Amino acid sequence: MxxxxxxxxxxxxxxxxxxxxxxxxxxxxxxxxxxxxxxxxxxxxxxxxxxxxxxxxxxxxxTDPVLKITDPSLISEKARKKRDENWSLICDIVRNVPAVFSKSKRHSLIQTAAQKHSMSHVAFYRLLRRYWARGQTVNALLPDYKNSGGKGKIREANPSVKRGRPVQLGSLVGVNVDESIKKLFRIAISRMFVVKFWRKVGWTAPGKRASGKWLCPTTRDFPIISTFITLKRLEAL
Missing domain, CATH: 2.30.30 (SH3 type barrels.)
Structure with missing residues (x-):
């Protein structure tokens, strides 16, 4: 059946x-x-x-909503390596069927593997759940790189928790960046950095009027990371 x-x-x-x-x-x-x-x-x-x-x-x-047949030629070397590493961690556990499905025996198997690989039990349970949920195949352990980073999404910070690296010097606690701080960043880039950069390299700013007042450049004129690097090199001259 x-x-x-x-x-x-x-x-x-x-x-x-x-x-x-x-x-x-x-x-x-x-x-x-x-x-x-x-x-x-x-x-x-x-x-x-x-x-x-x-x-x-x-x-x-x-129909299986999770199991996917992956073309081996489409698996990157990085993903293949991570998959094989994951499999080496749990292969001895999942091969113990049906013992692995018993709570007490599973705990013993994970305990042994955790000591062998110097990893936490939580890491093994996470891999086991992925393996079982996705069809009990080696490729079920491929990393979900496509889901990493939250492309196009803004992550909301918990107001009561300071994100980022802890303060190393001084007594200030620091704050999370909210919309008001982002606005200040945009103003600073538009009014200060871009103007300084244009002057440094001798360009004529497209936003400058005859009156001498500077206008905010358009979004396409905002500096990218290479711009910062170029300015740093110029300052070193």
Whole structure:
């Protein structure tokens, strides 16, 4: 009726999805894993219960929403190396089936691996959850570089927590950058730095009027990182 790695979806507002990780040789027991639960752990259930829920319409078989077949030629060397490192950490654990699905035995396996690799238990649980959620394949351990950095998104800081490097000198605590401080930065760049840079290199500022007053340059004229580097070199001359 079921196969390992089948994904079942429960009806209802939550629509929880579970993956079948293991089925006993006699077929009476099944281990499942809740895919979208960041704190999920393998659960042992009776196979006949899942069959009853399937017949009643409480649960249905769905297309795997996570498992992807990755073309080996499209995997970068950096990603491949990280994947192999991750696999070397958990391979001895996940090969111990069905022991790894038992809470007490899993803890013992992780304890051994943590001591061997000098890593925390949390790191192993994170890798195991990714491995189980994404189809129990080596490529499930590929890094999610595309999700790193929050491209195009502004991260909101907790007002009560100071972000960034702790103050090393002085007694000032420092503050998080908010919209008012960003505005000051933009004004400083527009009115001070760009003018100083243009004067330094001998350019004619496009925003200068005959009256001698300087206008804020357009956004496209704002300095980029190479501009700062160039100015630094000029100052060193």
């Amino acid at each position: 079921f196969l390992v790695n089948d994904v079942l979806e429960y009806s209802g507002p939550n629509q929880n999805q579970i993956r079948i990780l293991w089925i006993s040789s006699a077929g009476e027991n099944t281990v499942t894993f809740e895919i979208n639960n960041p704190k999920a752990m393998p659960e042992l259930v009776k196979t006949n219960i899942l069959i009853e829920e399937l017949n009643e319409g409480t649960v249905k078989l769905v």
